[in-house]
Amino acid sequence: MKGILILLFPMLLLAQSNFEKAKESFDIEKQERFQKQYELILKTDPDNVKALEGLGDIAGFNKSWDKAVQYYGKLKTVKPSEANFYYKYGGSLGMKALEVNKFRALGLIGDIKSSFEKAIQLDSRHIDARWALIELYLKLPSIVGGSESKAIEYSNQLLTLSIVDGYLSRGHIEEYYDRFKSAENYYKKAITVGGSKHSYQTLANLYKNKMDAPDKARTILEQYKEKNTVN
Known part of the structure; x- marks a missing residue:
């Protein structure tokens, strides 16, 4: 299963992921301070978008995928029109799939796929979500949804963008x-x-x-x- 899912989230490949960008921008010494500030904000303002996203990014930076999924999942509820929150949620869910058994991982594929599709629905020019879907369709066996033709379809979409x-x-x-x-x-x-x-x-x-x-x-x-x- 790891061989199937390891590249679901395009954190390498041909475009930097949000988590990789976060690694460049996070000063390790400042990270703890930011985390505490964001957590304090959420105590009085539990729907604060900046704090939720910041904590999600920090969790992703630290590979705490359950926490990342939690924060990005909340962001989808708080601001359901933001494409990038669905993209980040799908990505962190994909990384979480690497850490669970293959049966649980298979059960996550639908949510991962629909999250990237939703990101594209909300932002028709979302490039990274298309990259993620290309990886999804390449790496999955055909019996659970893998498809070269679907990967090519998203590649053709990228060509227009x-x-x-x-x-x-x-x-x-x-x-x-x-x-x-x-x-x-x-x-x-x-x-x-x-x-x-x-x-x-x-x-x-x-x-x-x-x-x-x-x-x-x-x-x-x-x-x-x-x-x-x-x-």
Whole structure:
């Protein structure tokens, strides 16, 4: 089950997750102070959105998924029109699924999926929720809802919102199914359109880890470095 669910929440892959962003912004020494402040706020204002989200992010940062689910779940009730709260709830629920037995994890899949779908319903341009659904449909066996065609459907949606994300996500799908040459072509398209370090690194990883071409991996990273060297 861990192999199925480990990438449900896009905390790595091709876009940073909210929890990864939180790791960058949280000063460890300040975290405890923030937590106490937020908890004090909730004592007098139990529906305070900022405090609930802050505590949810801190819980996620500390991998306390039950607490994260609790805070984000409350946020959905307090502010049901906010797409990102459904996205965070679905993500933390996905991470919680890694820590329970496979039968309980299977029982969470419906809520995880519906949370990401709700995020898209509320925010038609929500990119991260589409990435999460791509992972969901790739990693789940077909017997419990996995579907390459659904993953491609969300990749096509990404292409209309962000050409780079569209190419990267389709490349990721092709790579997942060992269609490495096709994946290479999509990653190259992402580089041509966006030229981000992440796009170059993704292609380099494909060369190194899947295509047994370490020389190509080094070359593509050197190309990025040359293009971004300040003279």
